[in-house]
Amino acid sequence: MRSSIPGLGRVMVFLAAALASASLTVPEGWGEEGVQYGEVGTDVTLLCTGAHASLPVQWRRVGATAMPEGSATWQGALVLPHASLATAGTYSCHSEDGGLLHTVSLRLGYLPGVPFVSCRASDYENFSCSWTSSVETFLPTRYIxxxxxKSLTGEEKRRNKNGHVGPCLQDPSRPGTCTVHRSEFWSSYRLNITEVNPLGSSFRLLDVTMQAIIKPDPPEGLVVEPIPQAPRRLHVSWKYPSSWPKEPHFQLRFRLQYRPVIHCSWSVVETVNLSEVITDAFAGLEHVVQVSAKDFLDAGNWSEWSAEARATPAADLVTTASEETTTDGSQESLAEEPSQAPNPEPINHSDPLEKMAVLVSLGVFAFFILASVLVITTLIWLWVRKHGKDKTKSHNFLVAATHLKALPSESGCK
Structure with a gap:
């Protein structure tokens, strides 16, 4: 093949490509023998192993009739300038008589990018991190x-100034994740996730605080049951997630959401117990219920919602006869226009809580009436008292004046 590159320029290109190829020596274990990796957009050099430098060789591309555009041969090596993904393939070099000297498989791709990393703790003893590549490299990739x-005790600082360094263990059954076991809830950690491929490596450092990444698994064993003779009540119970250690110092609180199946809006209740009674359910309608969990001290995030559980409250015996006369069209109207309030039924005045609310309201009203009467009475008394004092002062002044007139003068005494 005759090359269009001038002699001096061709030498410079060959030397640069040789240096680049030398710098991209394939690490052990990256692939089978006879595979060479190169970076897209750079000049790639393929060496004809076993050929004498002084003897001419011929290069061929398996499965193609022509070599890539711009390729050149220099002292037995094949130079592929500005290689693209289409340049990848299997190449072979031959002697002048056509004998096969060497075969090499060329794979092209990109340097690793900085990976995206996120971490989560499903309990206070372990946390896991997951990552995804930011660049599609088209090459085999490994992660370190x-x-x-970061936060060290005095003894740890004396033993190791840089702190304890350990592996974040990767699980082959869960690619793209690693776990730190026996972590401390009040400590901070720095994660180093390094992406490596045959062309190079890139890493991300991520500072992790356990309180910020705690996110329990959803509660388990959710059970919803109707309460006999209570047409608007459902009993809901659940268990701690099995991944959360049962310790008294780290408790969970829970969030319960429920709605009739034909409605779209949820009602939400928070509790610290492992059971709750829904008191405003729709009698005779199937309800769907879910529960989630969060650290009791509000650290981290709420868990995902648990799997759904469904139940139907007991039918209201008092209104059963009237409900039988309700047409299907009225239920469809209820489904199309759900009430925004959690309980659109008339208030049951026999409810003790409602009676208590009425009594409290009456008491507050009576208090304000008595306070108003007391204020008005006090103002009237002050007004009467003030006018009484003024009349007494006027009467005393007249008596004193009359007494002075009755006294004899000095001339009369003489």
């Missing part, structure tokens, strides 16, 4: 995952 504890 380590961590270092």
């Amino acid at each position: 995952t380590t961590y270092r504890k």
Whole structure:
């Protein structure tokens, strides 16, 4: 093949490509023997192993009749300038008589990008991190995952100034994740996730605080049951997630959401118990219920919602006869226009809580009436008292004046 590259320029291109190829020596274990990796957009050089430098060789591309555009041969090596993904393939070099000297499989791709990393703790003893690549490299990729504890005790500082460094263990059954076991809830950690491929590596450092990433697994064993002779009540119970250690110092609180199946809006209740009674359910309508969990001290995030559980409250015996006369069209209207209030039924005045609310309202009203009467009475008394004092002062002044007139003068005494 005759090359269009001038002699000096061709030498420079060959030397640069040789240096680039030398710098991209394939690490052990990256692939089978006879595979060479190169970066897209760079000049790639393929060496004809076993050929004498002084003897001419011929290069061929398996499965193609022509070599890539711009390729050149220099002292037995094949130079592929500005290689693209289409340049990848299997190449072979031959002697002048056509004998096969060497075969190489060329794979092209990109350098690793900085991976995206996120971490989560499903309990206060372990946390896991997951990552995804930010660049599609088209090359085999490995990850090196380590961590270092940032907040150290005095003893730890004396033993290791840089803190304890350990591996974030990867699970082959869960690619793209690693776990730090026996972590401390009040400590901070720095994760190092390094992405490596045959062309190079890139890493991301992520500082992790356990309180910020705690996110329990959803509660388990959700059970919803109707309460006999209570047409508007459902009993709901659940269990701690099995991944959360049963310790008294780290409790969970829970969030319960429920709605009739034919409605779209949820009602939400929070509790610290493992059971709750829904008191405003729709009698005779199937309800769907879910529950989630969060650290009792409000650290981290709410868990995902649990699997749904369904139940129907007991039918209201008092209104059964009237409900039988309700047409299907009225239920369809209820489904199309759900009430925004959690309980659109008339208030049951026999409810003790409602009676208590009425009594409290009456008491508050009576208090304000008595206070108003007392204020008005006090103002009237003050007004009467003030006018009484003024009349007494006027009467005393007249008596004193009359007494002075009755007294004899000095001239009369003489």
